[in-house]
Amino acid sequence: MAGMRLSRKTEFRETKYFYLFISPWIIGLILFTGGPILVSGYYSFTRYDIAHDPVFIGFENYINLFHNDLFWKSSGVTLYYTIVGVPVGLAASLALAMLLNVRIPGQRIFSTIFYLPSVVSGVVLSLLWVWLLDPDFGVVNVLYYKITGMAGPQWLSDEHWVIPSLIMMSLWTLGNNVIVYLAGLKSVPANLYEAAQIDGASRFRQMINITLPMISPVTLFLLITGIIGSFQVFVQADIMTKGGPNYASYFYVYYLYQQAFRSFNLGYASAMAWVLFIFVGVLTWLMMRVSKRWVHYEGGGE
């Protein structure tokens, strides 16, 4: 803390123990995070197939990357999934959390039910949804037929439906976000609403003027982690679609994986990794900066 003066001796002791305790993390940071980032920066300027030593080729990988249609396709697919999926997911999570925040019987049972699907994840989740979205025998189209009397979309086998299908699937596992939002809603001081009620503010106005600003730090956190998570979609592409149909779900990390561990273009894949790294870094920085305009922090005067 800035205001507190530490004696020289205390300062030395504090520093000594600080670095002693965090030393495992520092070793890990150098070996498994910082080091690899630098090394992949180096690889990105080489031709490297792991069997032979890397050969320096300058910017060739980056030039090839930016001239490759598949790079742009996979970036586009990933951005599409992110730009639609993350906001829709956040809005749905907030709506669910608000519903769960109404004092009604069975609240805890509802919370458990909404969280339960989130426990199913990874490969099992993907396999389950391949079955649910089966165009002929899956429950989604069976219900669709019962309700509309028409055959449903081909979902994962349709170029235009595959990303919406995956977004729909992601809405089934919102449990984490809902829990975080619910905790955020519960921490909004009740006297704010009481004051608004006395002033005659409608429920809708209360939501716009009190709830949304008060939980904006939560929204920022979920937005950043949500976007970063959505840039890394891999399991769905590998298990459900193999990137298809017609590359419509050829996610960025799936492409990177194919290049690195199927084609053994490790230099090219490293260039992809660096592009991702820089993109995530710049985007996070931008979001933090812009957030100062819309995120409300308790005690931070205007």
Add this chain to the structure above:
Amino acid sequence: MSTQKVSRSSSISAGERTVKVAAFSILIILSVLMILPLYIMVSTALKTQQDVFLFPPEWVPRPAVWHNFIDAMHARSFGRFFYNTTTYSILGTFGEVISSAFVAYGFSRYRGIGRNFMFMILLATMMIPYPVTMIPQFVLFKNFGWIDTYLPLVVPSFLGSAYIIFLLRQFFNTVPVDLFEAARLDGCSELRTYWNIAMPLCAPALASAAIFGFMYRWNDYLGPLIYLNTESKFTVSIALSSFTSMFNIVPWHLLMAAGLVAVLPPILLFFVAQKYFVQGIVVSGLK
């Protein structure tokens, strides 16, 4: 509780009642939608192969073929895969929690020079996608001769993980400093203070961290996919991913049965430790 409401003006309680009834109805509908996929999973797992492809589908499988679970487990050596996944998940989680708690205590307790800077780096590394570091890590472990072993998946855990360190630091920050100062005055060494005082106090936080670590490893796919090649070393996830390739027609009944067995440990863990679970999510998500 309802008596308090009566004393208020009737217009408010009428409005509130409408909101409650509406919320309750929507929640019921959404709950059905949430449960439905799980129900389909269970009912498919209990059908015969022919009945899976009936149209219209039967909602309650008759007869329920419990034998599917045994068939699914025997279709591949799932016993082995469960053993692998359990050992790996427990070992990796143990290493991650022990080391992360140590580091988190350092971050929370000591005002060393450069602490804020180090903490910024910690936060920044939480944002770095795994694919960014994946390739050099693979090369590194290949040079160690660790490919097709569990070492690349377990050893790094023993150096802590940014996310868990952050989570535990939040908990350590809530422990009153006086406790530690008192221990220091009593001549208790720093390491002993950590081990005998801080650790027991944060047992609930450690439980939260352990649950996260276990769930993450149990479900992880990309890591094991890169490092494990030999079938006898597969995790459950890897085995499930290639399960269908062994058949001409996808055996959905067996696949769902195997999938159910695979999610059973996380589901049990969730029900047993729901409190720690929710606590962990909340602490890492707020502030």
